[in-house]
């Protein structure tokens with residue numbers, strides 16, 4: 005039989021902030037409690053439910069759900085449910101069944117514990133007060149969520165993360181050029197949303213080859229533990245929905261996109277944020293609609309409020325697909341591609357207007373043409389006003405620039421930083437080597453050149469596509485393996501193999517001996533054959549990395565390559581297999597052949613040319629003289645400088661000339677013409693982009709002022725000297741030994757009395773080394789970085805604040821000036837404001853401590869004796885003595901508790917008013933900005949404004965319901981210092 009009855013009222017011991025809960029239903033094994041005030045439901049095992057039954061006694065004041073107060077004189081229980089009898093505020097007799105108690109009622113745990121003689125250690129009380137103080141500070145901090153990650157503080161990333169994470173249910177496309185840190189940006193956004201409670205569940209979909217890298221990056225850089233879900237794991241959950249098994253789920257796109265049943269389960273599971281990497285593979289066209297991947301993401305994106313799409317090459321699958329992906333972000337805004345293109349044509353005008361801000365008043369007309377609303381016109385007037393001060397002008401310039409950027413273009417949904425803009429990236433150097441065509445390849449090439457019909461025959465015979473059959477002669481050779489002349493493996497006859505072997509062994513200036521070399525080939529079979537050739541002919545262990553390998557095999561190959569000391573010199577990758585991977589520890593890229601699409605070429609180079617690359621990038625391209633492959637290289641090099649730097653227009657050039665180029669791969673004259681035309685279009689497109697879209701995107705993707713403000717806020721947390729002091733104190737209380745081991749490191753080791761359940765620490769095990777310094781943590785992957793956001797620190801803070809730990813204490817005060825035997829009560833009240841966590845109310849009113857120190861006569865000593873002043877003069881006593889001392893002073897203590905409550909209450913209106921003012925200032929400002937924006941830029945979703953209005957209303961109501969709760973109480977008894 006269960007001890008629970010529906011309707012009974014409980015509070016959670018661990019999560020008292022949930023408010024007063026009601027038993028919804030129960031059976032012999034479990035009980036479900038509804039916490040209406042915070043809109044949460046919890047199910048517990050009946051045998052060990054961390055719940056306390058709420059039962060009031062005579063004299064207690066209780067609040068009814070419909071708002072009236074009553075003073076209890078007695079209570080009766082009938083069939084498990086209590087009814088209270090007493091008087092209301094007017095003195096009228098009344099009764100109240102417990103089911104009608106207000107959900108927002110507080111239960112003074114500390115008071116009850118104290119009066120029943122439950123006393124904690126004095127240092128626990130100390131820690132509790134300090135925890136509350138720091139928690140309050142950190143929860144409101146501008147860098148919350150950005151301070152902990154182990155990353156370099158790179159402005160464009162922090163700007164984007166800050167801008168995106170502050171939005172309601174952000175939906176954006178992160179489209180920085182390859183290797184500029186989109187994964188890091190997504191991680192920062194996710195981390196912040198989790199820390200602030202704005203999201204608690206996320207689904208991350210990445211290409212198969214990147215699952216492990218994401219898993220590792222999220223753990224190593226963000227201390228986020230994600231669960232990698234695949235078919236085997238899912239089956240282990242049997243009937244249960246595997247997506248419900250964790251808060252953060254990482255899954256491979258290949259698996260989910262191909263599995264309708266699992267997709268349905270993912271759709272059923274409620275996530276707050278969906279992250280999809282390498283979205284350029286999600287193709288869509290007018291004729292055929294979306295592919296399987298697109299359709300899957302479209303369905304999920306329809307249900308999940310937050311959406312981050314990541315790609316470095318958004319237009320790789322063409323403009324239509326790019327547009328279709330923007331539609332995933334906001335279907336209302338992106339429904340008409342013609343209009344979208346037309347808007348783009350105005351970007352140049354906006355970009356010029358922004359540039360013209362620097363040369364006012366001469367360029368006033370250019371600005372006025374775009375800045376057409378009253379606010380902007382006023383700012384423009386200030387800028388042109390000779391009487392305005394430099395400071396006023398600088399401020400007006402920034403405001404106007406922000407307004408123009410905000411209001412035009414895709415800036416709100418798409419962020420794209422480029423190397424040129426970010427700066428500090430290494431040079432790329434091209435080394436082309438011309439080799440002689442081997443006879444087996446020449447035979448085919450000559451025949452195709454001579455005989456027009458042979459190409460068609462060849463396509464049928466090989467089953468290959470055009471122009472693959474021409475630009476990948478080794479693949480054609482393999483496909484013609486029936487031919488007796490093609491008896492040997494391709495790598496035996498292909499001169500590129502020997503060329504590579506010679507290069508690898510060459511110790512000269514142009515040689516690669518002793519350096520790591522990444523080799524990329526288009527086909528998986530080429531990669532496999534090449535690896536074999538390197539082993540057989542050169543004795544190299546060259547791991548391969550391609551889409552046909554299992555995830556573990558791939559990661560093993562990448563790890564074997566990455567190992568600095570014992571690792572292999574060469575890694576051979578296929579095109580698709582290596583996308584998104586981090587190989588910036590290597591500076592030599594051998595492109596064994598070339599891809600057909602300029603964006604794929606950029607993806608290849610992006611493996612090395614990433615944040616963290618410290619050398620110039622050496623691009624080695626072997627090619628056969630006068631071959632289709634060499635002509636393709638010319639088109640890239642001369643037509644669009646594709647080996648030099650990313651330009652972002654490759655896709656447009658491919659769309660314009662891809663087909664003609666395929667036909668010109670055997671014809672130098674035709675090629676010359678295509679190159680000339682490509683070059684002309686390249687220059688035009690580039691100029692257009694530079695003038696318009698690119699410039700706007702760049703200006704918008706990192707606003708330096710905001711970025712530096714965020715960095716400054718993060719640095720403030722980095723330099724917070726209170727952190728090590730607090731952590732040491734907490735470690736001591738939790739029973740963790742900490743020892744300085746030099747070089748800015750501490751080693752944390754579980755002590756014999758360590759409290760269980762601390763992340764990373766298990767009794768009997770070694771523990772871990774850690775540092776407080778960002779630089780040390782970046783240089784040392786093997787050590788933890790301790791910050792206010794580290795899971796261990798969060799766990800300790802959470803355990804202290806959510807539980808009863810240290811909410812009562814007794815200590816002795818030896819002081820010559822105070823007679824012995826006197827009683828003092830140090831009461832700590834905490835603001836309590838039940839609200840859904842997603843409201844992130846803590847940014848305005850985090851749990852805030854109100855301290856009241858009373859002496860036995862009721863005199864208020866709060867202002868004259870500080871917490872630390874008192875604390876350092878106190879002495880602990882053993883628990884049984886403490887209990888006896890409290891029991892002997894119960895009556896005066898009750899009086900002091902009641903008085904303390906009244907005194908604390910006087911602080912509440914001020915705290916709430918200040919929080920309300922902060923909330924209004926921020927949200928009203930944001931609402932004004934959004935409403936103004938929406939008039940100009942349809943990229944502002946109407947639901948975004950409505951959501952913000954609802955949020956403001958909900959915050960108003962939650963703040964109005966703020967109550968003070970006695971959080972902790974320390975009894976102090978004075979003793980004669982000479983005794």
Ligand SMILES: Nc1ncnc2c1ncn2[C@@H]1O[C@H](COP(=O)(O)OP(=O)(O)OP(=O)(O)O)[C@@H](O)[C@H]1O
Nearest residue numbers: 155156182183184185186187188316584586614615
């Ligand atoms: N702020 C940072 N601090 C330290 N390392 C970083 C930072 N930003 C990026 N990196 C590193 O640079 C590399 C590239 O970052 P990331 O993988 O996020 O780039 P990306 O834009 O997603 O690349 P791709 O376009 O290839 O998918 C990674 O190794 C990442 O760990």
